Amino acid sequence: MAENKKLKIVVGYPPTISAKGVPLLSQNRQFQYFNNPTFLFPVAMGTAATWLKNLGYKTYWKDCIAEGLNTEQFFEFLDEEKPDMFIFDTKTPTIKKHWEIAKVLKEKYPHLKLVLCGDHPTALPLESMQNSPIDFLICGGYHDFASVDLADALENKKEIPKGIWYRKDGKIVENGRYELKKKLDDAPIIDRKFTHNERYQKEFNLAGRPLAYIMSGRDCWWGKCTFCVWDHTLYPLGTFRARSPENVMEEVKYLVDEIGVKEIFDDCGTITVGAWLKKFCNLMIESGYNKKVMYSCNMRFGAINAEECKLMKEAGFRLLKFGLESGNQETIDRLDKGTKIEAVEPSCRAAKEAGLMVHLTIMVGYPWETKADAMRTYELAKRVMLKGYADVLQSTTVIPYPGTPLNRDAVKNRWFRDEFDPYDYDAYDMAAPVFKSPDMTLEEIQQMCNKIYSIFMDPRYIAMRLLKIKSWQDLLYTLKGAKAVLGHVEDFSRPVPQAE
Template sequence: MKVIISYPPLDSDKGTPLLGQNRQFQWFSDPTYIYPIVPAAAATLLHRHNYQVIWNDAIALGWKYNKFLEFISLERPDIIVMETKTPVVSEHWRITKELKALGDDNWQPKIVLMGDHVTALPKETMANSEVDYLITGGNYDTSLLSLCEHLKKDTPLAPGIWYREDGKVKNSGQFRLTGDLDKLPFIDRELTNWRLYSEKNGNFRRLPGTYIMAARDCWWGRCSFCSWTTLYPGEEWQVRSPKNVLDEIGELINKYGVKEIMDDSGTFPVGKWLREFCQGMIERGYNKQVQLDCNMRLGVLKQDDWNLMAKAGFRFILLGLESANQSTLDRLNKNLKVEQITDGVRMAKKAGLSPHITVMVGYPWENMADTQNTIELAKKLFKKGWVDTLQATIVIPYPGTPLYQQCEENGWLKTKKWEEFDMRAPVMSTKTTDEEIRQLTQELYRSFVTPSFFLRKVLSIRGLDDIKFFWRAGRAVVGHLTDFKA
């Protein structure tokens, strides 16, 4: 059985979509590509079970749509699997129809969609498209294997798969995130064309870089806006053992010559797990061979933890600040105090790490002064030198999240056209105008451009890799300014 896991081209004058492995969809003027780790795990698992698998990220390959259709016609796969997200789901309905139309008397591909949007609203996609199957929940790998085995051997379907039977839409029950992640094979990097993602990513300072995932997805998993809590509810958190993750890092260093690794778990594990992992990095000497990056929550780690992480080879730490207003943090169920923000980034920086913060604007309950307060805090942290980089995004209530539910209850949504949920403009009614939000966001990016910032960067240059990194990072900032232009 031949399976193609694909990201079809999405031609748009908005830019290049950042779709795979992304919690908040965005079109980028200066494309960045994130390794879609869970779909890559699915490709690997199917391959291990003797399915013929083709990895086809036509977005990262820069293909035109016609080339993609020709490729599918030539390969004639039994199954085409696509990851989708709210702003492009209707595009995927159209593409599904066009893929089906390629079929003939001897060949008709089955189409499978997966992702947070179809997990939240499966009936909608079954009703509005010709899709054959939906995978709900975030374990794309084990779910897809179950579906293929079902089609090949008529074994029972794992829970969480939607299908059609006798003209009716049915499903195999509510998905469950069970299974031992340590038992899964390490991602087959060659099969999934890892080089496509090893350089065009602004986060990597050392090249080539790649991604791993120690956990699915975040041990907190309860923030009301977080789209991936739809795929991975916090109470069903799954984590690999430190040894298993270390073994994969060893393989990446020794087999692929990787110099930087981003762990893309929603939040990296903490406590005893983190200490054991860091000790392992030091004992195995990996801390001298590779730099690590990860997502972390503020308000959890003490100075000793940050110091140990730095010693273990961590460099770039992404931290969600979200808002400088306590009432907003509480509404978001962020479980964070404003004062923990400053303490956290200060400690991380003191340990020698490179903190990156994300802030969000466009909350329906925040007024201009509240938004300004957040922007001012971000600027202050940046000016103090406690954060190295920052990112501002417009908060989007994706279906399936508690925030979306609140929008429905309070009549906050200005639109239900899914293509507008792409972070270019607010989709919730706000007390600030769209123009004010755009200006504030641009102002934040412009605050980078200070003489002391450039001086700090120049002083931190240690070699050619650093110069190349700052060149790429500079282009990304200019790109972000363009992304938020009216």
């Protein structure tokens, strides 16, 4: 039994209310406001809360977005519990809103220590320290490990760990980047009852309910894609870490046996392949949990072969999410994606022949792509979908978040729209394209997103989906997917904000 500590700590997300919709802030590499909201479980934050609780700190899990709390209700909670510290996560489109929230919190609760983390604060730590009264800023990923280190330093009056910026005598102490010294296996299995896993069930890609998000690694072993903000801020190249297959298996057993989870999504940027994947699959098969739970994950084209697809299917895997991004090899190369267009169909076909479902992610609005280039992406996605090599897709506009090479190149090459201010962080919310196009208007770029979604409306696709409905669960999954597609179409049908 852990010794009770003095600190009372809140971990989560403050109220983030907007007329634009519900923000998808947690566990999301790309931000968007949704008409049909999705709530994804924030793995690192959930681990931090569980760990602090297990160590004896009076800890509260307070995700105001998923819980639906407004500012007044959050203040009532703070008035009643009187915590000492609030650790919260943010992203570029919400950073200014959260600076203002921090100012209100500090004025109302001057003794509440505010700890900010996330990809944007990591990319520009001094900016957040200067523009808000936060007390501490975790610079880098592994927020859970850093939060535990910070709590220990404050509880026991130790030196503030490297990688956590802070204030001393009214001055900002620039304290470098947080470096992980431990193994991921050292972190506890997330307590899903304490962190209310039941609030994170609105996710149309996953068929099983209850579902749970986990991460077998952080974040992607490829780690080079120029648009990926996690790869270049939280977990840059050379800092990828994977949990052991045995440790992940331990979490699978907990989720199934104690929480009743029916499907797990492994949100590691790309699941570790090779010997790691073979070991994990064999553990699932030998334990019999391949019959108890479905498992889905992120994947790269060309990363696994047909035999490995078959092994994954036997191990209980259901869906592989592939980042297509574009149907143009020049774009793939510019993004440093490391994949080949000619590998798209064979990879999808191998997965489908093994009995796995395939999900494609696509982006439009690249500053060098013409309308003809975007149409090639559409035609490739349509061909793969109508051949039955892919089951679902999603399409978004490309957003170059601060801290990414894509953002750096956009500033250097003047790719942003003439009226777009790169420091207008609210405008990185995908409500409108941020790049100029060689031959498309902003509205046409948005319409291209909807054109890609229109593949779902093709009678041939609808016929294939109807033929695959074998149970009530299949029907419900299809209906939820249809509702989500209509929500995405509505998201990209909003009037494009015009410059003043």
